[in-house]
Amino acid sequence: MPNMxxxxxxxxxxxxxxxxxxxKEVALGYTEEMAVEEAKRCLNCKHKxxxxxxxxxxxxxxxxxxxxxxxxxxxxxxxxxTNNLPAICGRVCPQETQCEKFCVRGKxxxxxxxxxxxxxxxDWYMAHNDPETPDIPKNNKKVAVIGSGPAGLTCxxxxxxxxxxxxxxxxxxxxxGVLMYGIPEFRLPKxxxxxxxxxxxxxxxxxxxxxxxxxxxxxxxLKEEGYEAIFVGTGAGLPNFMGIPGENLNGVYSANEFLTRxxxxxxxxxPETDTPVxxxxxxxxxxxxxxxxxxxxxxxxxxxxxxxxxxxxSEAEMPARLxxxxxxxxxxxxxxxxxxxxxxxxxxDGWVKGMECIEMELGEPxxxxxxxxxxxxxxxxxxxxxxxxxxIGQSPNPLIKSTTPGLKTHEWGGIIVDExxxxxxxxxxxxxxxxxxxAATVILAMGAxxxxxxxxxxxxxxxxx
Numbered sequence: 001m002p003n004m005x006x007x008x009x010x011x012x013x014x015x016x017x018x019x020x021x022x023x024k025e026v027a028l029g030y031t032e033e034m035a036v037e038e039a040k041r042c043l044n045c046k047h048k049x050x051x052x053x054x055x056x057x058x059x060x061x062x063x064x065x066x067x068x069x070x071x072x073x074x075x076x077x078x079x080x081x082t083n084n085l086p087a088i089c090g091r092v093c094p095q096e097t098q099c100e101k102f103c104v105r106g107k108x109x110x111x112x113x114x115x116x117x118x119x120x121x122x123d124w125y126m127a128h129n130d131p132e133t134p135d136i137p138k139n140n141k142k143v144a145v146i147g148s149g150p151a152g153l154t155c156x157x158x159x160x161x162x163x164x165x166x167x168x169x170x171x172x173x174x175x176x177g178v179l180m181y182g183i184p185e186f187r188l189p190k191x192x193x194x195x196x197x198x199x200x201x202x203x204x205x206x207x208x209x210x211x212x213x214x215x216x217x218x219x220x221x222l223k224e225e226g227y228e229a230i231f232v233g234t235g236a237g238l239p240n241f242m243g244i245p246g247e248n249l250n251g252v253y254s255a256n257e258f259l260t261r262x263x264x265x266x267x268x269x270x271p272e273t274d275t276p277v278x279x280x281x282x283x284x285x286x287x288x289x290x291x292x293x294x295x296x297x298x299x300x301x302x303x304x305x306x307x308x309x310x311x312x313x314s315e316a317e318m319p320a321r322l323x324x325x326x327x328x329x330x331x332x333x334x335x336x337x338x339x340x341x342x343x344x345x346x347x348x349d350g351w352v353k354g355m356e357c358i359e360m361e362l363g364e365p366x367x368x369x370x371x372x373x374x375x376x377x378x379x380x381x382x383x384x385x386x387x388x389x390x391x392i393g394q395s396p397n398p399l400i401k402s403t404t405p406g407l408k409t410h411e412w413g414g415i416i417v418d419e420x421x422x423x424x425x426x427x428x429x430x431x432x433x434x435x436x437x438x439a440a441t442v443i444l445a446m447g448a449x450x451x452x453x454x455x456x457x458x459x460x461x462x463x464x465x
Contacts, residue, residue: 003040006109011116016330020300023185023268026327027091032072035120039068041105042112049102050114055447056083056154060099060114067117076125079118084157085150085196085446087126088179090119091188093443094321126192131199138204139163141460144227146213146400149177150442151233151433153200154449155456160203162457167227169211174264177235178434179442181264182256184294186301190263214399219407219429228463229428229456232415233449236394236434242286246344247390251280251352255287255295255391262298280386282306284355286341287391288318291439293325295389296333307333308383312340312360312373338362340373342380344388354382394439404429414438422452423459430456 012028013019019026030038042064050060059078066075079086093099095115103111141164145156148170156166174180179193201207213219213234222230239254241247258277261267265275283299285292288311300307309328311318314337318325329335338360345354359379362371396413408416408425415424415431422430432448434440 002043003037005041008041008110008113008116009034009038011113016327016332019186020297020331023301025189026186029123030116030120032070032124035067035072035117035124036070038113039064039117042068043104045104049104050099050112053098053100053102055098055443056089056450058083058086058099058118063121064112064114064117067121072121072124073129075117076121079121082450083118083446084154084200085442086118087122087192087196088150088188089443089446090115090117090122092183092441094441096322098443126195131195131202133202134161136161136204137163138165141165141464142167142225142227143456143460144169144222144230145233146219146230147171147177147233147235147433147435148175148197148207149179149233149235149433149445151235151435151445151449151452152177152231153197154446155231155233155430155432155453156205156449157200157203158450158453159456160200160205162453164457164460166205168205168207169213169217169222170207170209171212171234172264173209175207175209177233181260182291182294184259184263184298185268186297187294212399214403219400219404219426223428228460229430231422231449231452231456232400232424232429232431232435233433233445234397234400234435235445236439237397238395238413239390240393240395241390242341242392244341244343246346246352246355249344249346249352250350251278251386252344252388252390255285255291255389256394258295258389259291259298262302268298268302277302278387279304280352282308282383282385283387283389284308284310284341284383284385285389285391286310287393288313288320289391289393290320290324291394292389292391293320293328293333295391297328297331299387299389300331300333304387308336308385309333310336310339310341310355310357310383312338313370314338314362317362317370336383338373340375341388345382352386352388354384355388356380356382394434396435396438400435412438420451421455422448423455428459428463 063078100111239256266273267277285296360373366372430452433445
């Protein structure tokens with residue numbers, strides 16, 4: 001019998017006042033019984049509207065039907081046919097604007113919890129199985145993938161399944177890209193990320209760490225070493241700043257640095273680990289996206305008493321996921337909306353002591369489609385803070401552009417590609433993910449990696465025909 005409840009099966013979570021003091025995962029996941037109950041809410045629509053909202057075309061009704069029947073392993077394998085990182089996607093995909101947005105059940109109630117069920121299937125499989133080593137015949141063609149974030153991992157896995165010898169070159173000491181340095185442990189456990197990466201390694205993909213392409217070796221040199229095609233998935237690791245006075249004071253972080261110290265370098269375990277991170281009693285995070293929420297919630301967990309999200313528009317315009325905003329509020333994060341920083345104030349010895357802000361009001365929509373914030377005269381005021389974290393977006397690192405002659409990029413740094421294939425201005429070189437679009441979502445980067453893998457396969461087949 002289908003479950004015609006208008007509401008999703010609730011997700012078990014740590015209590016807010018408990019979780020805001022630790023870095024353990026907030027959402028605890030479904031039990032088998034919960035998963036089956038939620039899966040039975042799916043109507044198994046013939047036209048599958050949910051699939052159209054998924055950038056990697058997961059066979060959603062099929063895997064959910066298998067969960068409803070208690071066939072959990074088969075459900076996982078069904079997801080894996082198109083998605084190489086299901087445990088990650090089940091946690092960090094913005095399902096509400098993708099697959100679940102098109103769910104028929106969402107017209108009169110809540111959509112089916114597709115992300116929750118994907119997470120369940122992946123977690124269940126990991127708890128009951130070790131990654132398999134498939135026997136894939138090799139075609140003796142070498143492909144290089146630069147960057148081991150979601151775009152690079154997806155591209156590498158898809159190419160390896162087709163028989164290519166794939167090597168990933170990663171600048172950091174640990175693979176995973178933004179999955180490791182950007183997203184906090186309480187949203188995406190790092191052990192889980194490494195287990196997902198192990199499944200990619202099992203396909204025969206070699207991962208070389210501490211390789212900064214453009215410094216250690218250039219793209220032209222990779223070609224000379226026999227790589228017949230190259231995929232650039234280097235992400236967007238260059239932080240944007242506001243350009244206001246006081247941004248160079250001690251106690252001002254880019255969200256990139258702040259989160260990298262905490263996530264990749266495990267600063268939250270200091271002094272057990274070597275990397276500290278200094279957080280004052282009062283912290284301001286500038287921005288309204290997922291990164292701002294991650295930074296604010298991390299600062300709270302590191303002991304800050306008052307953590308402010310300072311955002312120049314209203315909550316309705318915030319780009320962060322509704323779930324992230326909801327969790328932040330539950331955890332005691334203070335939202336200072338329609339507020340824009342003007343300058344950061346410092347002590348005589350160069351440390352942050354406050355931030356001058358001005359109130360805003362919303363005018364007509366701008367190019368982004370959101371109402372444009374306009375300063376209110378005479379509304380200047382100071383917030384007392386010791387730490388400021390700037391989370392207003394990131395751009396692609398210019399290193400590859402500056403060391404690769406002939407590679408065309410936008411003025412803001414994104415690599416120019418053919419939208420359908422990911423092909424760049426250099427034959428045999430492809431790109432995708434945040435290196436092309438600027439900072440976006442994990443699943444969109446994976447979709448770009450998938451497209452590029454198919455295009456590289458076609459390119460090499462035609463080249464060698």
